[in-house]
Amino acid sequence: MSDVFKFDPAAKTVTFHGDAGLELLYDLLLRAKFGDGYEKPLLISPWLAALLKQLDKALPDDGQWFPEKPGQPIFDTDDLLAMGDAVIEEGHTVGWWTMTEPEKRAYLRETISAPHPLTDLEVAFIEDDIDAALEQARRLVRDAAEPLAMPGHG
Numbered sequence: 001m002s003d004v005f006k007f008d009p010a011a012k013t014v015t016f017h018g019d020a021g022l023e024l025l026y027d028l029l030l031r032a033k034f035g036d037g038y039e040k041p042l043l044i045s046p047w048l049a050a051l052l053k054q055l056d057k058a059l060p061d062d063g064q065w066f067p068e069k070p071g072q073p074i075f076d077t078d079d080l081l082a083m084g085d086a087v088i089e090e091g092h093t094v095g096w097w098t099m100t101e102p103e104k105r106a107y108l109r110e111t112i113s114a115p116h117p118l119t120d121l122e123v124a125f126i127e128d129d130i131d132a133a134l135e136q137a138r139r140l141v142r143d144a145a146e147p148l149a150m151p152g153h154g
Contacts, residue, residue, distance in 0.1 A: 019059070026055040038082040044090045049114035056115035074116045077125075083112050084129035 004021045007014050016025045029052055033042040042048055075083075087096055087108075099107060108126055109118050118126075 022055060022059055026052070026059055029055070034079070038079070038086060040086040040090045043083060043086040043112055044094050046094070046111050049111040052115040075113070075118070075122060080122055080125050081129055083108070084126045084133070086112065087126070087130055088133050 003017060004024055005014055005016045016022055029048065032039060033048060033052070091097060094107070094111075096104065096107070104127065105123050108123050112118075112126075113122075
């Protein structure tokens with residue numbers, strides 16, 4: 001049996017042991033949240049963000065936790081766009097559309113990107129992406145409500 005984790009089928013639990021166990025759990029959760037395709041329900045999950053922040057504090061920071069790359073920003077433009085998409089598609093489940101602007105910024109920092117930080121510019125980029133998508137949807141609804149112009153009739 002593994003000394004890193006223990007699975008108890010009767011209790012339906014998995015227990016991770018020691019630094020190696022915590023490192024394994026942390027890495028798995030980071031890859032689940034930030035891996036290819038970004039899992040939207042995991043990005044918006046406050047409970048996962050809270051667990052990741054606790055694990056981040058408990059483990060040494062060697063600057064190599066996924067998706068970090070040496071000498072590069074943690075998140076690239078595609079990552080930030082994926083975060084905006086997650087809010088657009090899943091935000092209704094966490095009350096995004098009723099949050100104040102400061103609450104939205106805090107949510108992006110404390111939940112969406114957790115345990116990694118976001119700069120003010122990255123937060124603004126995500127907010128702009130969400131606002132642009134919302135405006136595009138509003139335009140689509142307005143256009144759909146307009147009568148179709150008949151050829152030769154303007």
